[in-house]
Amino acid sequence: MAILITGGAGFIGFHLAERLLEAEKKIVIFDLNIDKIKEEAEGLILEQGDVSNIKSLEEVFEKYDFTDVFHLAAILPPLTEEDPYKAFKINVEGTMNVLKTACKFGIKTMIYPSSATVFGPDRKPPFTEADLHDPWTVYSSFKICTEIIGSIYAKNFDINFRAVRFPIVIGPGRKSFLGITPYPTQMVEESVKGKPYTAEIPPDTKLPIIYVDDAVQILINLWRSKDINFEIINVDGLWVTAKEIADGIKKIIPSAEITFKPVKNVYVQQILSGVKKQKEEAKYGLKGKRLLDEILQEYISRSSDEK
Numbered sequence: 174m175a176i177l178i179t180g181g182a183g184f185i186g187f188h189l190a191e192r193l194l195e196a197e198k199k200i201v202i203f204d205l206n207i208d209k210i211k212e213e214a215e216g217l218i219l220e221q222g223d224v225s226n227i228k229s230l231e232e233v234f235e236k237y238d239f240t241d242v243f244h245l246a247a248i249l250p251p252l253t254e255e256d257p258y259k260a261f262k263i264n265v266e267g268t269m270n271v272l273k274t275a276c277k278f279g280i281k282t283m284i285y286p287s288s289a290t291v292f293g294p295d296r297k298p299p300f301t302e303a304d305l306h307d308p309w310t311v312y313s314s315f316k317i318c319t320e321i322i323g324s325i326y327a328k329n330f331d332i333n334f335r336a337v338r339f340p341i342v343i344g345p346g347r348k349s350f351l352g353i354t355p356y357p358t359q360m361v362e363e364s365v366k367g368k369p370y371t372a373e374i375p376p377d378t379k380l381p382i383i384y385v386d387d388a389v390q391i392l393i394n395l396w397r398s399k400d401i402n403f404e405i406i407n408v409d410g411l412w413v414t415a416k417e418i419a420d421g422i423k424k425i426i427p428s429a430e431i432t433f434k435p436v437k438n439v440y441v442q443q444i445l446s447g448v449k450k451q452k453e454e455a456k457y458g459l460k461g462k463r464l465l466d467e468i469l470q471e472y473i474s475r476s477s478d479e480k
């Protein structure tokens with residue numbers, strides 16, 4: 174028996190794969206680009222393939238006896254905004270292909286990371302799952318679209334589709350140019366390299382973050398929950414200002430040089446402006462447990478080891 178992780182060579186997917194090695198099943202990573210993890214993928218099975226090509230998915234499903242699927246293959250902003258057609262092919266059609274193939278092969282559970290960015294910048298927090306979406310990016314509109322497609326598959330086929338809307342996930346291995354905003358990652362990584370960093374945002378910019386190990390734990394908790402069929406759940410982030418992150422880094426790396434030079438009133442100040450704590454939180458553990466100091470301590474020490 175085996176577990177499939179599409180996009181398993183990526184930032185969250187690879188952390189997830191390493192954790193799932195404890196699960197006593199084969200862990201198969203299906204990713205467009207497996208070369209980047211070849212050296213460090215001990216114990217993992219690597220399959221190169223493209224989710225937008227249903228044939229390549231079917232071949233992998235034929236080859237292994239999958240019981241569960243974590244579908245993380247996607248492209249993120251700014252790539253989605255630069256090429257919405259490509260993003261549609263991978264993020265929407267790719268998700269439909271994974272759902273269709275999973276159903277064809279009798280998979281019972283599919284776990285999917287959606288995004289807190291399904292809520293737009295113009296509304297005031299807190300939000301609940303019952304609130305209407307108002308996406309402001311191609312990326313978030315495709316997240317909504319795939320949530321809905323997942324819900325339709327859950328209703329019409331025998332598959333538990335469980336999606337979580339993550340805030341900004343940070344930690345070692347994140348590509349610093351990807352995502353709604355790169356500054357939390359860049360602040361840490363440049364400081365670890367001993368380089369000065371200028372954040373092009375006001376210091377009071379406040380966004381919700383979650384550490385990658387907590388995000389992975391949430392995916393695993395959701396996968397292990399026996400009593401959930403279809404569900405889309407908001408995940409609450411730790412709300413921190415850019416200055417709080419910079420101060421936290423300086424506590425660990427006193428020589429870190431982080432300055433603020435806002436060049437524009439970036440929309441990150443407004444976006445992701447709230448995801449309400451959920452009543453299900455205690456039940457599924459849908460909140461990161463790490464606080465800022467702990468996140469930075471782990472992030473910096475692991476990034477320093479990898480340097």
Ligand SMILES: NC(=O)c1ccc[n+]([C@@H]2O[C@H](COP(=O)([O-])OP(=O)(O)OC[C@H]3O[C@@H](n4cnc5c(N)ncnc54)[C@H](O)[C@@H]3O)[C@@H](O)[C@H]2O)c1
Nearest residue numbers: 180182183184185204205223224246247286287339341342
């Ligand atoms: N990083 C975050 O802050 C965040 C927040 C919310 C949701 N998410 C979601 O989590 C998932 C993983 O994000 P990540 O941060 O690990 O991104 P990532 O870019 O590090 O990983 C994505 C992986 O998907 C692979 N991929 C891309 N196109 C593919 C294709 N056509 N076929 C097969 N594989 C393909 C890439 O090679 C990459 O390894 C995505 O669905 C993303 O939208 C991420």
